[in-house]
Amino acid sequence: MKQINRRRFLSLSSSSAIAVLIAQCSNGKTQKNQEKFQTFSSEHKINQSQDSLLEVNLIASINKINLGNKQAYLLNYNGQIPGPRLEAKPGDTIRINFTNKLPQPTNIHYHGLHIPITGNADNVFLKIAPGDRLTYQFQIPQNHPAGMFWYHPHFHGLTAEQLFGGLAGLFIVRGELDEIPEVKAAEEKFLVLQDFALDQRGNLLPSQELSIMTGRQGDLITVNGQSNPNLTIPPQGLLRLRILNASTSRFYRLSLEEHPFYLIATDGGALTEPIEMSELLLTPGERADILIQANREPGKYRLLNLPYQRVGMGMMGRNAPENQPQVLATVSYESKVAAIPLPTKLIPVEALPEAQKVRRFEMNHGMIPGKGMAFLFNAQPYQLERIDTQVQLNTVEDWELINTGIMDHPFHVHGNAFQVVSRNGKPEPYLAWKDVVLVRPGEKVLIRMPFRDFPGKTVYHCHILDHEDLGMMGNLEIQA
Ligand SMILES: [Cu+2]
Numbered sequence: 001m002k003q004i005n006r007r008r009f010l011s012l013s014s015s016s017a018i019a020v021l022i023a024q025c026s027n028g029k030t031q032k033n034q035e036k037f038q039t040f041s042s043e044h045k046i047n048q049s050q051d052s053l054l055e056v057n058l059i060a061s062i063n064k065i066n067l068g069n070k071q072a073y074l075l076n077y078n079g080q081i082p083g084p085r086l087e088a089k090p091g092d093t094i095r096i097n098f099t100n101k102l103p104q105p106t107n108i109h110y111h112g113l114h115i116p117i118t119g120n121a122d123n124v125f126l127k128i129a130p131g132d133r134l135t136y137q138f139q140i141p142q143n144h145p146a147g148m149f150w151y152h153p154h155f156h157g158l159t160a161e162q163l164f165g166g167l168a169g170l171f172i173v174r175g176e177l178d179e180i181p182e183v184k185a186a187e188e189k190f191l192v193l194q195d196f197a198l199d200q201r202g203n204l205l206p207s208q209e210l211s212i213m214t215g216r217q218g219d220l221i222t223v224n225g226q227s228n229p230n231l232t233i234p235p236q237g238l239l240r241l242r243i244l245n246a247s248t249s250r251f252y253r254l255s256l257e258e259h260p261f262y263l264i265a266t267d268g269g270a271l272t273e274p275i276e277m278s279e280l281l282l283t284p285g286e287r288a289d290i291l292i293q294a295n296r297e298p299g300k301y302r303l304l305n306l307p308y309q310r311v312g313m314g315m316m317g318r319n320a321p322e323n324q325p326q327v328l329a330t331v332s333y334e335s336k337v338a339a340i341p342l343p344t345k346l347i348p349v350e351a352l353p354e355a356q357k358v359r360r361f362e363m364n365h366g367m368i369p370g371k372g373m374a375f376l377f378n379a380q381p382y383q384l385e386r387i388d389t390q391v392q393l394n395t396v397e398d399w400e401l402i403n404t405g406i407m408d409h410p411f412h413v414h415g416n417a418f419q420v421v422s423r424n425g426k427p428e429p430y431l432a433w434k435d436v437v438l439v440r441p442g443e444k445v446l447i448r449m450p451f452r453d454f455p456g457k458t459v460y461h462c463h464i465l466d467h468e469d470l471g472m473m474g475n476l477e478i479q480a
Pocket residue numbers: 408409410462463464467468472
């Protein structure tokens with residue numbers, strides 16, 4: 001059976017292969033196929049390091065999953081949506097025994113972790129063929145900041161399809177931030193935001209039915225694989241929400257009824273002090289760590305996704321923004337006992353020295369002769385063999401990100417975090433470590449990035465992953 005599927009797979013274009021394969025397995029015509037797919041329980045396992053080692057077996061496959069209030073045939077790690085949450089500490093060794101049971105090649109990117117970009121670590125140039133295994137092994141540096149990172153496939157050309165199928169999991173580094181007394185005492189919840197496009201039988205819609213140019217989106221929005229989960233704040237009165245946008249293209253403009261957010265950490269770790277905000281925009285790949293005080297009338301409050309328009313008026317198509325807020329989750333508490341105050345100080349964010357070099361990256365799309373529409377950095381689509389940007393290890397650079405197009409593009413770089421210096425010349429109000437930054441049409445965002453510790457070749461790209469697969473990626477070589 002496996003062979004038939006694989007042969008069928010080869011005869012199809014890759015972008016529709018998974019949808020067809022799943023459809024075969026769930027439409028009842030091929031009963032033998034059905035036996036292979038098991039329903040997994042929705043219990044989510046956490047994997048924590050022990051004695052400085054985190055060893056995990058991770059299997060990517062296609063299974064029937066309970067998702068929201070329905071069953072769906074999805075790509076997943078270890079039968080879970082989202083994948084298992086991995087937790088480690090600075091200095092730990094990580095060993096991930098990975099098996100690819102997908103009908104396509106894949107690999108794993110460790111988004112936001114500052115670890116080697118070569119060998120069997122955060123190396124996006126690895127290709128793990130169907131049926132193959134690979135052991136990823138690396139060490140979390142002793143000085144690695146605490147934070148919320150994540151893992152997902154990054155095989156160029158299939159990245160959007162595989163993430164949209166469900167492949168994503170959290171990678172938490174524990175440390176200093178978690179030990180701040182108020183943060184430690186807060187009730188900690190992780191929210192992984194994913195969206196899915198399914199037919200009535202729970203099969204993934206084929207890519208032809210999705211809007212690839214603007215970035216595929218699904219109508220089913222899930223939080224930890226559930227629809228509108230309830231989050232309760234216990235009597236001590238402080239909630240710590242750690243939120244990941246694991247969607248392929250969807251932006252989330254978050255707001256909690258009657259409650260401000262206090263941002264304590266961004267992509268790369270803690271802020272110097274909490275920042276109060278009434279709403280928070282999370283583009284694909286971004287994370288936010290926020291505190292919420294339960295100091296209003298006891299009751300239920302909706303965590304909302306407010307409307308946001310990320311593409312120009314003429315191009316909306318299927319991705320037209322919803323004009324009503326959507327309910328993502330419900331926060332509830334029964335008694336008003338705000339016993340825990342907010343922390344006043346967190347962890348100082350280092351101010352970077354002046355840059356040794358300034359580079360310019362123009363983001364847009366355009367027609368490439370013989371190839372059709374592509375997404376581009378500096379007018380060029382991605383080429384595997386070309387080195388686009390060469391930097392020296394142990395230097396600091398300023399990168400000017402300029403969007404001359406008509407769609408929002410969240411820019412992401414692998415391996416090293418950066419700080420936003422200014423947007424359209426306006427200085428950023430506070431220092432923060434980021435690895436994804438939104439660049440809107442007409443906008444010029446200046447970021448400052450130190451290249452530390454790890455030489456080798458890696459990539460930067462748009463985190464609307466269809467744009468990455470369609471060319472908006474560049475190769476970055478860090479020379480020792
Ligand atoms: Cu983009």
